[in-house]
Amino acid sequence: MATELKPADVVLVGVGWTGGILAKELAQAGLKVVGLERGEPRDTNPDFQPPRIHDELRYAVYHELMQDLSRETISFRNNLQQRALPMRQQGSFLLGEGVGGSGVHWNGVTWRFLPWDFRALSATLERYGRGILPEDATVQDWGVTYEELEPYYDRFEYTCGIGGKAGNLKGQVQPGGNPFEGPRSREYPNPPMKVTRAMELFRRATAGLGFHPFVQPSANMTRPYTNPDGVQLNPCVYCGFCERFGCEVAAKSSPQVTVLPVAAKTGNFELRTHCNVVRVNLSPDKKRAVSVTYVDLRTGLEYVQPAELICLTSYVFNNVKLMLLSGIGQPYDPVKNEGVVGRNYAYQGFTNAGVFFDDKIMNSFMGAGALGMSIDDFNGDNFDHSSLGFIGGANIAVYQTGARPILSRPVPPGTPRWGPQWKQATARYYNRFFNIGAQGGVLSYRGHYLDLDPTYKDAYGLPLLRLTFDWGPNEIKASQYLAGVLRRIVEALKPSKSNVSPLPERYGIVTYQSTHNTGGAVMGADPKTSAVNRYLQSWDVPNVFVVGASAFPQNAGYNPTGTVGALAYWAADAIKNRYLKNPGPLVS
Amino acid sequence: MAVKFDRRSFLKVVGGASLGALVGGGGKAQGYPPPPMTHQHPQAQQVLQRALAAHPQGYTFFNSAEAAFMEAVVARLIPSDALGPGGLEAGCAYFIDQQLNSMYGHGGRWYMQGPWEPGQPEQGYQLPLKPREIYRLGIAATNRYCARTYSRTFDRLSAQQKDTVLKGLEEGSVELGDLPARTFFNMMLSDTMKGYFADPAYGGNRGKVGWRLVGFPGVAAAYVGFIEQWGKPYEVDPVSIPDLLGGQAQVDEHGHPIHRPVARR
């Protein structure tokens, strides 16, 4: 029998970026908030201290800070005809686990989506007509606009101390920034990152082609910074152990160094670790959530935590899984094309170019998670698609995140994988290489979705979440076009050797691509095509909010967390300023 | 409460060789509070130093035939040549032996519940075998193949014969019965690379030969003052985790090693 605990005002399921932001906002508003996190507590000190944190094998190869798949994973297939099989090892994406979630070991690349992204469907119909979209594409507007989210982007960026240069201040295009971005109300809180040789080469090459390079806005601090909550962050030392690692000097904005300490200080936030939530319990009429059930992983015992308000902040996959397991909203059925929960899963597709130089060293082992130079000329609707037959695009960038040699040993195409020639090429090119990545947006399609696996179970006896996904025709066309752009940039760089790789025919779950999964509980204006309303509130169970990239109706050509953070602040404000005054549906 | 940035120690980080350049490019005062150095307890250091000096390295997973096989394999995958020592000298076989007795060898963080089906390549690894089982089966099967084909075990073959067998495994043309040869080969290759490039704390990369081959400095210093010096070589003696824990490398006040420049070749 599960033990029933004292009720709380709010329960958060998962304490990463979204859980952290809601913890702070709601605890500051005076609510009693309980954060349930399945993983361990961890912090800058002692967990991320050198020298142990500079261990590529443990953290980057064996994914020490990430989800233990022996307990829970997902299953995967490319299409409805296949049988889904479990993702037995981390690969294509790296799921987070533990306090801070993936925010602990993220890179810190921080973007705003374009105003266009939020009305991708209407804008496409206006400019190109329905004919440009694949027949089974289920692209839709977000139900929220860039202008509405702008203040919340600003909140996230100032909380994190993003270093960058504005490209558009209140409608005025600024030199040095991204001229394509939506208008921002003020400058970034900190100046841009340093510029490495690879970044400079890319800047010159792209500027020479008439494109508009700018230093990538970053959550790695460019100077000592005190954020609006009084939290201090230290300057980044460019140690190159960032992506997949926790930061030893608290120079990377992460939940455990920004929002969580502030939440804790209110005295209203209780963080419980090792607590794996298995279900949200609904009232008999299924119109109200009354509690969550969780397993304490230290004892195996079950607890019931009642609350007035329940926020799912457990990342895309478990947000959707918990909705499906709990009966929140109608599950999506791709055959009947009905239901919403699990609908519109999307991802990101990378088109890459590797450039090798015989005569230039890069000091590639120095770096920072979000140290890069970008162009945005080929993203969103920043270029004319009339004759191209696809919509959207990619940001194209060079990043120097720190080349650690177990995983980062580029050799020119045609080099054997072992033996003397491999050794020569490795010694020669380890430090004379960089990659140019085009991070492509991905549309949603009728057949790409999440549901419960009929066969495979997790350690709690619950079905695994099943992912059905492949590259769609829009992404394949876009990738071929972007490969052409990359070839022009490569030519301008004049490397000794190079290779350009467009998307493969099929999506595979084996090789790491990005942890930029989206959709499954998408936001929108119509309850027939969205699981949550514009405030991320469940249409069906109004005291449940589902926060994260699960709300993206399709994916843009940018890293997600700027927008995830903005949405978390936006939802928090809706809860504080609207929901609490009159608990119930915020949109009828 | 930011601690004032100490310019002197900042300069130490990149060593004397770069002082001149740094004064120009070092940037403004930047500070952060030094984290407490838990590993610098004086007694702990002595204990560690003794332990490291006496570190016994014996195979605890592989039997002698398996160890001979793996030593022969890593010596071909990463040969010793004019560029420096190879996989054998780096201790890659020992590294793999230790890994197979650890979480990795047991597939400890993999999802390992059935039912089992081969699936599509896009669906990834779908065998019920743990890495240690793959090695055990793969080594025995490859040795059987070598006995059939060359009348001796793999480790007794000529260099050329060894490469032929390894290529056969890599391409899947050598049949290992139930175990897919490529799965076995790819696992050996990837584990050998781990052993060559991982921190020496794990028993491979002895003498930091893997890091020396490519010029990787190991545990990172603060590179903030160097990273904008485009094209300037950063040639230092690599520093490992045991170097720091054992007190063989100096650290700055923030816990980052002070890299010592190596003499220019």
Ligand SMILES: Cc1cc2nc3c(=O)[nH]c(=O)nc-3n(C[C@H](O)[C@H](O)[C@H](O)COP(=O)(O)OP(=O)(O)OC[C@H]3O[C@@H](n4cnc5c(N)ncnc54)[C@H](O)[C@@H]3O)c2cc1C
């Ligand atoms: C290696 C890596 C690099 C990245 N780099 C970038 C980048 O540069 N820029 C960018 O924009 N984004 C990046 N991301 C993505 C970014 O980390 C995520 O967008 C962000 O962390 C999402 O926040 P979240 O709160 O939705 O999920 P998370 O931060 O992952 O937090 C979810 C939490 O919920 C917990 N949880 C899940 N299920 C349960 C359950 N049933 N019960 C209890 N707790 C549960 C998890 O343990 C986890 O702690 C990166 C991700 C990775 C893995």
